[in-house]
Amino acid sequence: MSLSAIFEAVGVRGFLHAHRLGSPDSVGLDEDSPVVLASVVKVPLAYEFARQVAAGLLDPADRVHVSAADRLGGTGSAGFADDVSYSLRDAALLALSVSDNTAADLLFDRVGVDNVRSLLAELGLTRTTVLGAPRDVLRTIIEDTGAGRPLRALDPLRTSATTPREMTALLSALWADEAGAPVREWMSAQVSWHRLTAGFPPEVAVAGKTGTMPGIRNEIGVATYPDGAEYAVAVFTTGGGETLRRPDIDRAIGEAARTAVEQLRS
Template sequence: MSVEDDIAAVFADAGCRGWLRAELVGRPGPAVDLGGESPVVAASVYKVLVLLAVGRAFDAGQLDPHATVRVVPRECTPGPTGLSLFSDPVTLSWLDLSRLMITLSDNAAADVLLAAVGLDAVHALIDELGLAATRVVGGTAALQKQVIHDTGALSLGEAVGLLASNNAIHESAAFDPAYTTATSAADINRVLAGIWTDAVASPDTCATMRSILAQQIWPHRIRSAFPYADVTVAGKTGTIGPIRNEVAIIAYPDEVPIAVSVFTRAARSDVYLPIVDHAIGRAAHLAVTALRREANVEKLPVYDRTVSDVPQPISR
């Protein structure tokens, strides 16, 4: 069996469909691919694109990263974490808003930042990088409105409750990449690789983005498969309804970093599905281990940031 077969079995055992691509950063070489070019629902993974658009606005002088903005919680996009849960208005910098958007997956911070840079800037970024499967139709508030509309609910809380029930099927355009914000594992790997090789923004801004992505707090998906103090896992989760995703850069000491993006859709709609979270980590571990073995990464010097060749899938 190939590593792709092993990964497919992991997804099947967890009761979900899965898409994955893993490849070396900044070097030609093998890749592990399971539907990596297919469009998938991005969920909060789209915030990586917002982060990059904001970083470019910093570089262009359109936003001062250390200038402050006042955010009023009652006016914010709701979310399970971050600013919308606060009791009082808060003032913080554009840079720290970016940090909250990634590290906590703060919906409010994401929508404030998207409004500041504009959706057109994100679309231009997608076109420039040639992200053929990627489309951002709006921020988190737009996505929430779609879910409320499709379920016939009167509030976001009611919609979430309906979607989490396994007693009835509640479909939404938010779960279909043809109608909602979408990407592919290959596209997001390209974005992450660009950040890690200083190819998509200034070196200082790319370094800041790498630092922020490495500060993500969630340990239950890809990080769960790499519980080592000397292994860096820098990435972004995405969750909505049956959709559970994570994209990341895995960096072992003195080795070439590996980009791995995993997207899933579960058969069940429970709010918590730890078996699927574990499968995402397991699939990532299988892919990264195969790449380290097949490409003999341990013997390669640290990558050259000027290299941007696209790896080819492993053939077996």
């Protein structure tokens, strides 16, 4: 089945880019189209954090405190009932492993939104934009809902956005950078196995980061085969917004990722 047919079968539009690390070989489907980052923004955030730690600008053991005012609701400390504190490196772990929005907010406060933007510019990712931390995107949702207008958070031209090709370029840089080693470990600890990971056989290791909003389901990651070959994959979908729980779309993301990688391996 073709990549486009995989997405059409579940009623969504798909955008994909797959690239073998260390090689010019790639496969794409609308890979230069703008797409909403959603929680995938936590990957460049964590990468910039790791770079600042490597440069001695931040102490990963420094602690942050989560109060009621910080909690947005959701997974991890964002949904806690009580106040808690943890280190910056644990904030990064929470942001990538369970997509904790509050941990990401606090990490953005220390790392700096402008510094994340500078990282993207340094890597030549000119079509990747970061509006701000998760709380900033939530603020636009609250404002737009109150005004009864379309949500900016779902429009790649008005919120944090990227392209699939730029996300595999980000992964390529991250996997080649010694400073990125902690980020690769945190992505390997992601608990969401229902998208990219589900598409590959168990002997293939997948390190990834999902992103989800109404009608938007994403994941970027690197699949490592037993022979040592590594493949950066970025998959974004739009559609199917009637409910957040659409396991058929999740499976299609993994199937499309595996199909693209198999094309590269053949």
